Amino acid sequence: MQSNEQYYVPSGSYWPMVGSVGMAALLGGFASSLHDNHLGTGIMVLGLGIILFMVFGWMGQVVQESEAGHYNLQVDKSFRIGMGWFIFSEVMFFAAFFGALFYAREFSVPWLNGEGNNFWTGELLWPEFKAAWPLVEMPDPQLYPSPDGLIHAWGIPAINTMLLLASGATLTWAHWALLNNKRDQLIYGMIATIVLGVIFIGFQVAEYGEAYGHLNLKMTSGVYGSTFFMLTGFHGFHVVLGTIMLVVILMRVIRGHFDADNHFGFEAVAWYWHFVDVVWLGLFIYVYWLV
Amino acid sequence: MATTTTDIEADIHHAHDDHDHGPEPGLMRWVKTTNHKDIGYLYMWFAFAMLLIGGAMAMVIRAELFTPGLQFVEPQFFNQMTTMHGLIMVFGAIMPAFVGLANIQIPTMVGAPDMALPRMNNWSFWILPFAGAMLLSTMFMEGGGPAFGWTFYAPLSTTFAPDSTDFFIFAIHMLGFSSIMGAINIIATVMNMRASGMKLMDMPLFVWTWFITAFLLIAAMPVLAGAVTMMLTDRNFGTSFFDAAGGGDPVMFQHIFWFFGHPEVYIMILPAFGIVSQIIPTFARKPLFGYSSMVYATASIAILSFVVWAHHMFLTGMPVAGQMYFMYATILISVPTGVKVFNWVTTMWKGSMTFEIPMMWAIAFVILFTVGGLSGLMLGIVPADIQYHDTYFVVAHFHYVLVSGALFSIIAGVYYWLPKWCGRMFNEKLAKIHFWWAVISVNVLFFPMHFLGLAGMPRRIPDYSLQFADFNLIASLGGFAFGLSFLLLAYIVVDCIRNGKRVEEPRVWESAKGLEWTLPTPAPYHTFNDEPSRELILKESSHTGVH
Numbered sequence: 001m002q003s004n005e006q007y008y009v010p011s012g013s014y015w016p017m018v019g020s021v022g023m024a025a026l027l028g029g030f031a032s033s034l035h036d037n038h039l040g041t042g043i044m045v046l047g048l049g050i051i052l053f054m055v056f057g058w059m060g061q062v063v064q065e066s067e068a069g070h071y072n073l074q075v076d077k078s079f080r081i082g083m084g085w086f087i088f089s090e091v092m093f094f095a096a097f098f099g100a101l102f103y104a105r106e107f108s109v110p111w112l113n114g115e116g117n118n119f120w121t122g123e124l125l126w127p128e129f130k131a132a133w134p135l136v137e138m139p140d141p142q143l144y145p146s147p148d149g150l151i152h153a154w155g156i157p158a159i160n161t162m163l164l165l166a167s168g169a170t171l172t173w174a175h176w177a178l179l180n181n182k183r184d185q186l187i188y189g190m191i192a193t194i195v196l197g198v199i200f201i202g203f204q205v206a207e208y209g210e211a212y213g214h215l216n217l218k219m220t221s222g223v224y225g226s227t228f229f230m231l232t233g234f235h236g237f238h239v240v241l242g243t244i245m246l247v248v249i250l251m252r253v254i255r256g257h258f259d260a261d262n263h264f265g266f267e268a269v270a271w272y273w274h275f276v277d278v279v280w281l282g283l284f285i286y287v288y289w290l291v
Numbered sequence: 292m293a294t295t296t297t298d299i300e301a302d303i304h305h306a307h308d309d310h311d312h313g314p315e316p317g318l319m320r321w322v323k324t325t326n327h328k329d330i331g332y333l334y335m336w337f338a339f340a341m342l343l344i345g346g347a348m349a350m351v352i353r354a355e356l357f358t359p360g361l362q363f364v365e366p367q368f369f370n371q372m373t374t375m376h377g378l379i380m381v382f383g384a385i386m387p388a389f390v391g392l393a394n395i396q397i398p399t400m401v402g403a404p405d406m407a408l409p410r411m412n413n414w415s416f417w418i419l420p421f422a423g424a425m426l427l428s429t430m431f432m433e434g435g436g437p438a439f440g441w442t443f444y445a446p447l448s449t450t451f452a453p454d455s456t457d458f459f460i461f462a463i464h465m466l467g468f469s470s471i472m473g474a475i476n477i478i479a480t481v482m483n484m485r486a487s488g489m490k491l492m493d494m495p496l497f498v499w500t501w502f503i504t505a506f507l508l509i510a511a512m513p514v515l516a517g518a519v520t521m522m523l524t525d526r527n528f529g530t531s532f533f534d535a536a537g538g539g540d541p542v543m544f545q546h547i548f549w550f551f552g553h554p555e556v557y558i559m560i561l562p563a564f565g566i567v568s569q570i571i572p573t574f575a576r577k578p579l580f581g582y583s584s585m586v587y588a589t590a591s592i593a594i595l596s597f598v599v600w601a602h603h604m605f606l607t608g609m610p611v612a613g614q615m616y617f618m619y620a621t622i623l624i625s626v627p628t629g630v631k632v633f634n635w636v637t638t639m640w641k642g643s644m645t646f647e648i649p650m651m652w653a654i655a656f657v658i659l660f661t662v663g664g665l666s667g668l669m670l671g672i673v674p675a676d677i678q679y680h681d682t683y684f685v686v687a688h689f690h691y692v693l694v695s696g697a698l699f700s701i702i703a704g705v706y707y708w709l710p711k712w713c714g715r716m717f718n719e720k721l722a723k724i725h726f727w728w729a730v731i732s733v734n735v736l737f738f739p740m741h742f743l744g745l746a747g748m749p750r751r752i753p754d755y756s757l758q759f760a761d762f763n764l765i766a767s768l769g770g771f772a773f774g775l776s777f778l779l780l781a782y783i784v785v786d787c788i789r790n791g792k793r794v795e796e797p798r799v800w801e802s803a804k805g806l807e808w809t810l811p812t813p814a815p816y817h818t819f820n821d822e823p824s825r826e827l828i829l830k831e832s833s834h835t836g837v838h
Contacts, residue, residue, distance in 0.1 A: 007404040007405075007820065009325060009326075009404055009817065010410055011325065012315060012323030012324055012325055012413075013323055013325065013413065014323055015410070015414075016410060016411075016414035016417050017322050017323075020414065020417045020418050020421050023421065023468075024421040024422075024465070027425070027461035028425060028458065030461070031461050034457050035457070058410075078407035078408055078479045078483050078484070081407070081475075081478060081479040081483055082407070082408055082411070082475050082479050085474075085478055085479075086471075086475060088509055088510075089471050089475075089509045089510075089512070092509070092510050092511075092513035092514055093513035093517055094517075095513075095517075096514045096517025096518060096520075096521075096547060097517055097521075099517075099546075099550070100517075100521060100532055100543060100547065103543045104538060104540070104543070107540070108535070108538060108543060109538050111540070112535060112538065117610070125535065126536075138537050138538060139535060139536050139537070139538060140536035140537070143531075143534075143536045143537065144529075144531055144536060144538075218529075219528050219529055219530050220528075220530070220531075220537075222531055222537040222538045222539075223530075223531050223532065223538035223539045225530070226521075226525075226531055226537070226539070227532075230524065230532075
């Protein structure tokens with residue numbers, strides 16, 4: 001019995017297998033749909049459904065086990081280490097796209113104009129091409145048409161920066177409330193954070209509408225458009241995920257799941273939210289501002 | 292409670308029939324399992340299956356290259372074979388086999404009951420069969436499977452690739468997801484499940500090397516995910532990351548790929564260093580020489596691995612200053628690697644050596660890995676690399692480090708720990724035949740490739756000029772023999788599990804040190820229910836004290 005109390009090993013579970021089936025269906029279906037296989041889209045949607053089912057089922061089980069008091073401090077620490085290094089892996093994922101942005105800006109675009117020892121590259125490939133950043137006139141305008149304008153940093157993006165920074169502050173305010181057992185302040189702080197997140201997403205959607213609808217700035221607008229939409233798109237996707245996670249945490253708060261000593265779920269989502277916030281600062285500086 | 296006994300285990304079973312404490316009956320055990328050994332065994336069998344599939348593709352390659360001219364397969368299919376062989380061996384065989392060994396061994400070596408995040412551990416494994424199936428399925432699609440080499444350089448993999456490439460991309464995403472979760476689990480296990488009496492510098496070297504490898508995985512795999520994501524959007528959504536017409540650059544793909552790819556090389560060799568560092572002290576009957584230098588050397592190699600990537604690209608266009616930097620940084624890696632080889636040799640020096648099967652494989656590893664390491668040094672030198680680039684010399688180099696290096700260490704580890712896992716001894720006579728068969732044939736297979744490469748035979752071609760015929764014939768004969776040796780390995784392992792002589796000794800090998808050897812043989816389903824004491828940990832250290 002003693003040994004039972006010392007360690008916790010969770011019971012077997014079908015959820016990982018459900019998740020694998022869902023993931024294979026989602027990605028396999030997506031790949032099929034890219035090649036005009038009409039069954040593909042259906043399989044993809046089915047896979048997404050299975051994954052959502054898995055996430056809610058698996059996390060639900062974890063919440064139940066946590067509420068039943070099965071988890072000890074060691075499990076809590078494993079969760080913390082796991083979440084911390086998961087976020088680090090996400091940082092490296094974004095690093096790949098930031099790397100592409102810096103490479104295009106510092107190397108490939110100037111080289112196409114003949115910089116360094118690339119004189120003949122410029123001369124032979126597209127002699128008319130003039131390097132500039134942001135890249136508006138492409139080397140081959142037939143393949144990659146120019147946008148009519150760009151998103152300026154001091155409009156929506158600056159507002160969005162303020163929104164995200166404010167949401168980081170309200171989340172920390174909520175965390176203080178949690179640590180000091182101030183339930184009302186905790187709930188208000190969470191609601192404020194979620195509202196700020198939703199407004200951010202709304203502005204981001206509006207910005208995409210402006211870019212596609214009026215400015216003709218698209219994913220196909222050369223390497224600037226590519227990096228712009230890849231970075232802001234994946235970031236926006238993470239904000240959506242983070243907001244959903246915040247909503248789940250708010251519901252758990254309302255049900256009284258957390259107290260001052262025991263609230264890893266809250267902290268994990270808070271870490272994630274701050275990570276999304278930091279990535280945005282990188283985006284604002286390098287994608288919108290220093291152009 | 293200092294020791295782990297089966298009594299405690301038995302008490303739990305009798306006291307209450309909690310289903311968490313023994314394997315579930317039936318096949319669902321393997322689907323639902325949260326047990327580190329179950330999951331480790333699944334990894335090992337999966338890796339072995341993929342090894343046979345990837346090996347069969349290698350047989351097709353060697354058959355086609357047996358004589359000049361085209362005899363068995365079309366060039367396009369040949370290219371699919373080289374591509375899929377590489378991808379399957381790297382992502383399907385070597386990496387899962389090391390993760391499997393980590394799963395089975397690390398909890399037993401750090402005095403833990405299981406991995407830190409057991410359900411996620413299950414998911415890490417069960418993604419693999421789906422990813423492997425998706426990868427293999429590309430070969431049966433219209434237009435054939437990926438044929439652009441395992442490095443999938445743009446624009447071969449973007450503009451000029453078959454439709455099936457999108458399935459390949461998602462298979463890579465899934466494999467990466469699995470690797471990242473596995474790595475997170477290993478880090479959490481080492482940091483948080485280690486017996487409190489075991490300090491970091493008390494950890495066995497296999498634990499250390501895997502711990503460092505896990506950080507490499509977490510930093511490198513997401514970059515690969517980013518690279519294939521950009522490929523996906525370039526192919527389907529009109530982005531121009533790798534297309535110069537839109538301001539991108541195909542060479543950028545190579546930079547991003549090798550930023551992942553070079554750490555990946557060490558992901559596949561650091562755990563091998565760990566296995567060999569466990570085996571050699573056992574059979575030399577001496578503590579490991581220079582333990583702390585081994586740890587620091589491993590960490591140095593890991594850090595350096597992130598700043599040398601462009602030595603794979605000396606010929607794709609780079610300023611001379613860049614070439615110089617990447618050359619010197621690359622050559623620098625030989626210092627910590629040399630420290631390791633020196634330490635293994637010095638551990639054996641004046642030891643009371645015996646040559647049991649795992650030791651023979653470990654010694655073969657040290658010698659043959661060093662051969663691969665030296666040809667790697669040659670390739671790291673820019674003017675030399677300009678000659679050797681994309682020739683069979685490169686093929687010889689990375690097969691020496693990956694086959695007679697990584698794969699041999701896995702085989703060594705399996706022979707070393709298999710009796711502990713199943714409580715039975717393998718047929719040592721057959722295993723000895725297997726060893727000599729494999730070691731001789733692997734050299735007949737890969738050594739002539741050095742000469743072929745130096746003479747100028749390019750890699751990834753189905754046909755060649757007549758002057759390359761003799762060495763290709765020798766290499767092919769060695770290849771067929773080496774391929775057969777794996778059927779013998781399969782027989783030895785299955786025979787051991789089913790009919791092997793029972794081993795009851797906890798310490799299967801006379802002078803083996805380590806917490807895993809204090810467990811009963813075969814190891815109980817749940818490893819350590821109580822923490823081993825600091826005294827026991829120090830007594831069982833393979834790098835301090837007397838043997």
